[in-house]
Amino acid sequence: xxxxxxxxxxxxxxxxxxxxxxxxxxxxxxxxxxxxxxxxxxxxxxxxxxxxxxxxxxxxxxxxxxxxxxxxxxxxxxxxxxxxxxxxxxxxxxxxxxxxxxxxxxxxxxxxxxxxxxxxxxxxxxxxxxxxxxxxxxxxxxxxxxxxxxxxxxxxxxxxxxxxxxxxxxxxxxxxxxxxxxxxxxxxxxxxxxxxxxxxxxxxxxxxxxxxxxxxxxxxxxxxxxxxxxxxxxxxxxxxxxxxxxxxxxxxxxxxxxxxxxxxxxxxxxxxxxxxxxxxxxxxxxxxxxxxxxxxxxxxxxxxxxxxxxxxxxxxxxxxxxxxxxxxxxxxxxxxxxxxxxxx
Amino acid sequence: xxxxxxxxxxxxxxxxxxxxxxxxxxxxxxxxxxxxxxxxxxxxxxxxxxxxxxxxxxxxxxxxxxxxxxxxxxxxxxxxxxxxxxxxxxxxxxxxxxxxxxxxxxxxxxxxxxxxxxxxxxxxxxxxxxxxxxxxxxxxxxxxxxxxxxxxxxxxxxxxxxxxxxxxxxxxxxxxxxxxxxxxxxxxxxxxxxxxxxxxxxxxxxxxxxxxxxxxxxxxxxxxxxxxxxxxxxxxxxxxxxxxxxxxxxxxxxxxxxxxxxxxxxxxxxxxxxxxxxxxxxxxxxxxxxxxxxxxxxxxxxxxxxxxxxxxxxxxxxxxxxxxxxxxxxxxxxxxxxxxxxxx
Numbered sequence: 001x002x003x004x005x006x007x008x009x010x011x012x013x014x015x016x017x018x019x020x021x022x023x024x025x026x027x028x029x030x031x032x033x034x035x036x037x038x039x040x041x042x043x044x045x046x047x048x049x050x051x052x053x054x055x056x057x058x059x060x061x062x063x064x065x066x067x068x069x070x071x072x073x074x075x076x077x078x079x080x081x082x083x084x085x086x087x088x089x090x091x092x093x094x095x096x097x098x099x100x101x102x103x104x105x106x107x108x109x110x111x112x113x114x115x116x117x118x119x120x121x122x123x124x125x126x127x128x129x130x131x132x133x134x135x136x137x138x139x140x141x142x143x144x145x146x147x148x149x150x151x152x153x154x155x156x157x158x159x160x161x162x163x164x165x166x167x168x169x170x171x172x173x174x175x176x177x178x179x180x181x182x183x184x185x186x187x188x189x190x191x192x193x194x195x196x197x198x199x200x201x202x203x204x205x206x207x208x209x210x211x212x213x214x215x216x217x218x219x220x221x222x223x224x225x226x227x228x229x230x231x232x233x234x235x236x237x238x239x240x241x242x243x244x245x246x247x248x249x250x251x252x253x254x255x256x257x258x259x260x261x262x263x264x265x266x267x268x269x270x271x272x273x274x275x276x277x278x279x280x281x282x283x284x285x286x287x288x289x290x291x292x293x294x295x296x297x298x299x300x301x302x303x304x305x306x307x308x309x310x311x312x313x314x315x316x317x318x319x320x321x322x323x324x325x326x327x328x329x330x331x332x333x334x335x336x337x338x339x340x341x342x343x344x
Numbered sequence: 345x346x347x348x349x350x351x352x353x354x355x356x357x358x359x360x361x362x363x364x365x366x367x368x369x370x371x372x373x374x375x376x377x378x379x380x381x382x383x384x385x386x387x388x389x390x391x392x393x394x395x396x397x398x399x400x401x402x403x404x405x406x407x408x409x410x411x412x413x414x415x416x417x418x419x420x421x422x423x424x425x426x427x428x429x430x431x432x433x434x435x436x437x438x439x440x441x442x443x444x445x446x447x448x449x450x451x452x453x454x455x456x457x458x459x460x461x462x463x464x465x466x467x468x469x470x471x472x473x474x475x476x477x478x479x480x481x482x483x484x485x486x487x488x489x490x491x492x493x494x495x496x497x498x499x500x501x502x503x504x505x506x507x508x509x510x511x512x513x514x515x516x517x518x519x520x521x522x523x524x525x526x527x528x529x530x531x532x533x534x535x536x537x538x539x540x541x542x543x544x545x546x547x548x549x550x551x552x553x554x555x556x557x558x559x560x561x562x563x564x565x566x567x568x569x570x571x572x573x574x575x576x577x578x579x580x581x582x583x584x585x586x587x588x589x590x591x592x593x594x595x596x597x598x599x600x601x602x603x604x605x606x607x608x609x610x611x612x613x614x615x616x617x618x619x620x621x622x623x624x625x626x627x628x629x630x631x632x633x634x635x636x637x638x639x640x641x642x643x644x645x646x647x648x649x650x651x652x653x654x655x656x657x658x659x660x661x662x663x664x665x666x667x668x669x670x671x672x673x674x675x676x677x678x679x680x681x682x683x684x685x686x687x688x
Binding site: 023029136140144145147148149150151152153154155156212213214215216287288289291292293294295296299300303304305306307308310311327328329330331332333334335336337 | 367373480484488489491492493494495496497498499500556557558559560631632633635636637638639640643644647648649650651652654655671672673674675676677678679680681
C-alpha cells in the first residue's frame with residue numbers, strides 16, 4: 001500500500017480557500033504543495049503571509065504552471081458557477097491533475113449545463129484524472145445525506161427536507177444576496193434584477209437525489225420568497241423592522257410528471273429564533289420505512305463546506321477517470337488518520 | 345450502457361430471506377433467477393409456494409449448482425456468524441458470483457476473524473468477484489450513517505450514538521436472546537452460558553467507523569446489562585413484572601489508547617415508552633463542527649435490513665473484485681428506477 005501523502009494545490013484564497021488551506025496544513029495525509037490566486041499582491045508570497053501565520057513553506061502564485069506539475073489534486077474555490085470556472089477546470093485537468101470544486105453548480109453540472117458536464121467528463125478521461133463538486137449544500141445535507149438515509153428503504157414515494165439556518169454570522173455580501181433588510185418591494189425588484197439570488201444549488205441537489213434513487217424527476221421548479229419579519233431583528237448595524245425582510249425562503253420542487261417527489265426548503269434569515277424557529281436540518285422520507293431525521297442546530301455551513309472539500313481529496317485521488325458526483329464515490333469522511341488514503 | 349437486469353439468487357428463505365425475495369420480485373432492475381434453501385420440503389417448489397403467493401416462475405432448490413451458473417449476485421441470509429457462513433460463501437465466490445450477506449459479522453469480518461476475511465478477499469479476487477456484508481445494524485445506522493455525518497467534519501474527537509428500539513413486535517426467539525422476562529439472576533446466567541447474547545455486530549460497527557475516519561481504535565470493550573423494569577410490561581402472553589428484565593442494554597466502547605473515541609449503545613427492550621423512553625436513533629459527533637442527529641422512531645430494523653441487502657445488489661455487482669465493506673462502496677440507496685445499475 002502506497003503511504004505517500006497526497007500532493008494538493010489550493011486554488012483560490014478567499015475566505016473559503018484560506019480555511020481549506022489551513023485545514024490541509026493540519027492534515028497528516030495531505031501535503032499542501034502550492035496555492036494559486038489571481039490577486040497580484042499575493043503573488044510570490046509564502047502562504048503563511050496570506051493566512052496571517054508563521055511561514056509554512058508553501059508558495060502562492062498567480063501562475064498555475066508554477067505549482068500544477070507534480071500535484072495530485074487541486075481544490076478549487078473561486079466561484080459558484082460552472083461556466084465561470086470552466087477555463088480553470090480544463091487547464092487543471094489538461095495538466096493531469098484531479099479536481100475537487102466547491103462551485104455549487106459543480107455538484108451536478110449536468111443539471112443545468114449538460115454540454116459542459118460532457119466536455120469535463122471527456123477531458124478528464126482523456127487525461128486519466130477525475131473531478132467532483134462538493135460542499136455542505138449542495139453536496140451533503142440536502143442530497144448525499146438524504147440519499148444515504150434511504151440505504152435501507154424498500155420504497156420511496158416522496159422526500160421533503162428543510163435546512164433552517166441563521167445568517168447573522170455572515171457578512172454584508174451574503175445578507176444582500178438574501179435580501180436581508182429590504183422592503184418587500186425592494187426584495188421583489190432584487191429577485192427580478194438578479195441581485196437577490198437565494199440559495200444556489202437546488203437543481204443540483206434534486207438531480208443528485210433523483211439520480212441516486214432513480215426517482216425519474218423530469219422538472220424542477222423553484223420559488224424565492226421574502227421572509228417578512230413580524231418582530232424587530234438586529235444584526236450589527238443593520239436593523240430589520242417589522243414588515244421588512246429578514247431573509248429569503250427558497251423552495252425547490254422536483255416533479256415526476258405531475259407528482260411532487262422531492263421538495264426542498266432552505267429559509268435563510270437573520271435570527272430565526274426571534275420568531276420561535278429553531279435552526280436545524282429536517283428530512284422526511286415517505287415510503288417503506290418512513291423516516292424522520294433532524295439535526296439541531298444545522299450542520300455548520302462554512303465549516304462543513306471546507307471540511308467536505310478536504311475530506312473528498314482522497315476519494316477523488318482514488319477514483320476512476322471522469323466527472324463524478326459525490327453519490328458516485330464512497331462517502332467522504334473526516335480525515336483523522338495519518339494517511340489520507342490508506343484504505344483497503 | 346448495459347441495461348440488462350441483474351440476475352440474483354436468494355440464498356436462505358427464513359423470514360428475512362423471504363422478505364428480500366419478495367422485494368426483489370418487485371424491483372424492475374433485478375431478475376430473481378432462483379432461491380436456495382436447505383429445507384427438504386422447499387426443494388423443487390416454485391418460490392411463490394414458499395412466499396404464499398401465486399407462482400412466480402422462480403425455482404427453489406436445495407442444490408446451489410442448479411441456480412448459481414449464470415447468476416450475477418447471491419443475497420445470503422442464513423446466519424449471523426462468519427465462520428458458520430464461510431463454506432457457503434466460498435462455494436458462491438468459487439462459482440464466480442458476487443455476494444451480499446446480511447450476516448452481522450460480515451459487515452467487517454476482519455474485526456473478529458481476520459484470517460477468514462483475508463481468505464474471502466483472496467478467493468473473491470481469484471474469481472474476479474466481490475462480496476460485502478450489510479444490514480440495518482451493523483452496516484447502516486450505527487456505522488455508515490455516522491461515517492456519512494462526518495463528511496464535512498474538520499475534526500472528530502469522540503462519537504457517541506444510541507439506537508433505542510422496541511422488541512414488542514418480535515417473536516419469542518428474539519425476546520429470549522435479549523433476556524426479556526427473566527429475573528436479574530436468570531439474565532446473568534444467560535449471559536454467562538451464551539443464551540442471552542444482546543446485540544450482534546458492535547465490534548464490526550466500531551471497526552467500520554474507525555477505519556472510515558482513521559480514528560485508530562485499538563480495543564473494543566462490550567457490556568451486556570439487564571434493563572430492569574420499574575413497571576409491568578405485557579407482550580402478548582408474556583408479562584414482565586416490576587423487578588424483572590424488560591430487555592438488554594448492550595454498550596460498546598472503542599478505545600484509542602486510554603481514550604474512549606467511539607461509544608455505542610443499543611438498549612433493546614419491550615415497550616420502552618412504558619418508562620418514558622422514545623424509540624429512535626441518536627448520534628452525536630463531537631468535534632468541528634459538533635453534530636447532533638436524531639430520528640424518531642428508529643429506522644425500522646427488519647424492513648431496512650431487507651432493503652439494504654437488495655439496494656446493495658447493484659453496488660456489489662459494479663465493485664472491483666475482493667472483500668468490501670459498505671464504507672468502501674458508493675452508498676446504497678433506494679432502488680426506485682427501472683435499471684438497478686444505470687449509473688454513470
